[in-house]
Amino acid sequence: MEYSNRWRIIEHKGEGGQGKVYRVIDNDKFNITKIRTNIEKAVKYMGPVVAIEDIKKNQFELFKDAIVHLVKMEDPSNHGALKVLHSPQDARNAGLAEKRIEREIKAMSNISHPNLLKIIDADPDSKWFVSQFYPKETMAKHLNKFTGDFAKALRAFRPLVEGIAKLHEKNNVHRDIKPQNIFLDSSDNLILGDFGLIFFTDQRHTRISGTWENVGSRDWMPGWAIGMRIEDVKPSFDVFCLGKVLWAMVSDTPILPLWYFDRPDFNLEKKFPSSRLMRLANSLLKKCIVEDEKNCLRDASELLAEVDNTLSIIDEGADRLDPDIERLCRVCGIGKYKLIADRDPNDMMQFGFKYVGTHSMKIFTCGYCGHVQLFSFHGNQKLSAWPE
Numbered sequence: 001m002e003y004s005n006r007w008r009i010i011e012h013k014g015e016g017g018q019g020k021v022y023r024v025i026d027n028d029k030f031n032i033t034k035i036r037t038n039i040e041k042a043v044k045y046m047g048p049v050v051a052i053e054d055i056k057k058n059q060f061e062l063f064k065d066a067i068v069h070l071v072k073m074e075d076p077s078n079h080g081a082l083k084v085l086h087s088p089q090d091a092r093n094a095g096l097a098e099k100r101i102e103r104e105i106k107a108m109s110n111i112s113h114p115n116l117l118k119i120i121d122a123d124p125d126s127k128w129f130v131s132q133f134y135p136k137e138t139m140a141k142h143l144n145k146f147t148g149d150f151a152k153a154l155r156a157f158r159p160l161v162e163g164i165a166k167l168h169e170k171n172n173v174h175r176d177i178k179p180q181n182i183f184l185d186s187s188d189n190l191i192l193g194d195f196g197l198i199f200f201t202d203q204r205h206t207r208i209s210g211t212w213e214n215v216g217s218r219d220w221m222p223g224w225a226i227g228m229r230i231e232d233v234k235p236s237f238d239v240f241c242l243g244k245v246l247w248a249m250v251s252d253t254p255i256l257p258l259w260y261f262d263r264p265d266f267n268l269e270k271k272f273p274s275s276r277l278m279r280l281a282n283s284l285l286k287k288c289i290v291e292d293e294k295n296c297l298r299d300a301s302e303l304l305a306e307v308d309n310t311l312s313i314i315d316e317g318a319d320r321l322d323p324d325i326e327r328l329c330r331v332c333g334i335g336k337y338k339l340i341a342d343r344d345p346n347d348m349m350q351f352g353f354k355y356v357g358t359h360s361m362k363i364f365t366c367g368y369c370g371h372v373q374l375f376s377f378h379g380n381q382k383l384s385a386w387p388e
Contacts, residue, residue: 004123007082007130008032015086018097018196022082023133026120030073038062039070076135077186080120085127098127104195105129111170115163117183117193134183134191139245140254142184147252150268150277151314157246158307160190164242165300168235173199175233177241178220179248199230219255220244224293235299242303243288250281261289277314279325284310321375321385327364335368343377362386 003009003024011023042063072078085101101124108119108131122129136142146153160182167174174195181194197216216225222240225233247261248254250268260266261282268278268285284306290296297303313319319327329335341347341363345355351363358379365372377383 003082003084003128003130004121006121007080009082010079013081018100019083019085019127022084023076024080024082024130025073025078026080029078030069032073035069035073038065039067076133079133079135080130081133082128082130100196101127101129103198103200107167107172107195107198107200111166111172113163113166115159115189115191116166117191117195131193132191134185136184136186136188139179139182139184139190139249142188143179143248143252143254145184145188146249148250148272148275150250150275150281151311153246153249154281154307154311154314156188156190157242157249158304158311160192160245161242161300161304161307163192164238165304167198168238168299168301171200173233173235174238174241175199175216176220177238177245178217179245179254182245199233216241222293222296223258223291234293236293236296238300239288239297239303240290242300243285246281247285247289250278256289259289259291261285276319276328280310280313283322283325322387329366329369329371330373331371332366332369335366335371337364337373338367339363340365 006027007024008027009022009024013021013023015021042059083101085097105119105122105124108117108129109122112118117131120130120132146156164174164177174192175197176194177192181192183191183193185191216237220241222237225237243261244256247256247266247268251266251271253266256266261268262285264270268281272278287295287297287306288303297306319325319330321327326336329337339362341351341353341361343360343362345360348355348361348363353361353363360377362375362377363372364375375383375386
């Protein structure tokens with residue numbers, strides 16, 4: 001079976017309510033009829049009945065070239081993924097399905113980023129397109145690649161956030177970010193696909209979703225978006241979903257209920273108590289996976305800045321300074337620092353420091369080895385590292 005005389009179907013990969021997906025090969029690059037003909041011709045003329053060595057040599061080169069193409073043709077990295085809309089009689093809500101595939105083609109064609117799925121060929125009128133094919137399939141099948149390794153997960157996660165920031169810059173909201181829609185390439189880079197629910201927030205585009213259409217996938221969408229009109233969906237919607245994706249990568253758990261990442265059953269610090277980085281993970285997640293939209297980062301650009309800041313802390317071997325976060329001792333690595341003087345002159349004197357003028361300190365000591373850390377303040381100085 002072929003599409004546009006270019007794409008030959010070699011495998012049916014699956015289908016949903018609106019369309020089917022196939023693995024295909026490009027006839028323009030790999031013409032199986034030509035390859036077969038060249039092999040048969042070469043075998044015929046390389047036989048012992050052919051005495052002319054130049055002919056044998058030329059046919060051998062032809063044979064070698066055909067075999068190389070045949071091997072490349074079997075390499076999944078040279079294949080494409082064909083998405084075809086169901087015929088109207090087979091589709092759920094055929095009119096809306098047509099609009100969605102048109103929207104998907106438009107969004108994927110207008111934005112180029114290594115971590116966003118790339119369209120290779122498309123025919124909007126015939127309701128099909130071909131994108132890159134990823135034999136490893138989606139992250140949903142590979143969550144265990146990042147289990148308990150926040151630094152590794154965050155480094156893989158960062159380019160994905162950067163790609164979605166490009167979407168948000170173009171006034172697009174994806175609305176369906178989840179492991180099932182994120183592919184892994186041969187180097188385990190994360191590639192976001194399935195733009196079927198994308199929504200254009202600028203007024204140059206015609207709204208093509210129903211006003212009360214479902215705005216995302218139930219287990220991944222923010223609670224504040226339930227019952228929300230499509231027009232009211234903001235990029236923070238995607239930020240919430242991204243937070244859940246990062247949590248799933250680190251926890252190796254497919255579903256996080258609601259915004260409960262910090263509850264005992266789902267808390268990464270409880271699940272991986274020996275990793276000091278999990279408190280950094282929670283600090284980042286609490287800016288994404290939130291009950292109220294007002295507490296969520298506004299878009300992927302803001303999230304990208306937070307990711308970069310967190311990676312900088314990890315790379316420097318530093319700690320986030322927050323009274324609510326326990327910090328391991330930098331000397332023994334076993335005990336945890338306890339605040340024993342919090343800018344109070346009396347507490348400072350009991351520790352042996354004489355209060356002079358407006359100078360004050362925060363004093364921490366390790367409960368295991370006694371190591372002391374001092375942080376100095378002058379007057380009513382407020383340091384951004386220490387939230388009041």
